Amino acid sequence: MNLENVIEVLRLIWRFCSRTLFELQGTKITLISLVLGLMIFLFARSLAKLSERLVHRLISDRGLEKGVSTAIAKITRYFVLTIGVIITLDTLGVNMKSLAALGAVLGVGIGFGLQNITQNFISGIIILFERPVKIGDLVTLDGITGRVVDIGSRSTRIITQDDTTIIVPNSKFISDNVVNQSFTGEIIRYNVNIGVAYGSDTKKVKEVIEKVAQNTPGVLKEPAPQVFFEDFGESSLDFSVAVWASDLWHSRKILSDIRFDIEEEFRKESIEIPFPQREVRIKP
Known part of the structure; x- marks a missing residue:
């Protein structure tokens, strides 16, 4: 295979990858843009996890309590991941203004179906900012007592003295009565x-x-x-x-x-x- 044949094969591959797969809001989406967008998203996700670990380590070295450092680290991760999603959509040529309008319309339609998920996600953010409970706290909820081991975006994990892990939706910490025995200190x-x-x-x-x-x-x-x-x-x-x-x-x-x-x-x-x-x- 000579050089001309190689160049011709590369041209065919480029044409195939540049072929329009579909259009989104008037923007032509190609295989190249999809692959590039996927690479940017995966990079942003990895960067978000790395930033969470780095921030947690830096804050922990300053002597702050574990709950505070974990909350700040998680917020940093969500922020970096959000920026990555925005850059990914922009790379695909998605008009952010149109996407916001579309999101508002779709939000009304699917809001009822995702109501619990959205409620738990927002409750998770409130928990991280207001910190009514934090990692390491000993809490009692619905008659169950245990220690908080993780606060996620949707749910919180509690481990009891019987070494049983209980997954609690974040919204319960906002709407229900919670006894936090560690709120004023470990005494x-x-x-x-x-x-x-x-x-x-x-x-x-x-x-x-x-x-x-x-x-x-x-x-x-x-x-x-x-x-x-x-x-x-x-x-x-x-x-x-x-x-x-x-x-x-x-x-x-x-x-x-x-x-x-x-x-x-x-x-x-x-x-x-x-x-x-x-x-x-x-x-x-």
């Missing part, structure tokens, strides 16, 4: 209720409970535990102890240890834990 107060028999030495009961709470691993020394005489119950004198803990994830074990130790100390001090009793009298 929270817990209460343990205790009942003792009538006739017990209440001062001694208080001393025993305070001693146990102060010596339980995981309970903070400051603020110090507090014991309250809550009420005169039907079958018991009702006490409660308020303790502060910073290990929210293992709070269940901390409270369990307090109950175990209180029961053990009560047996040593002969303090009785009563059970409900009823006295029935039968008249002759």
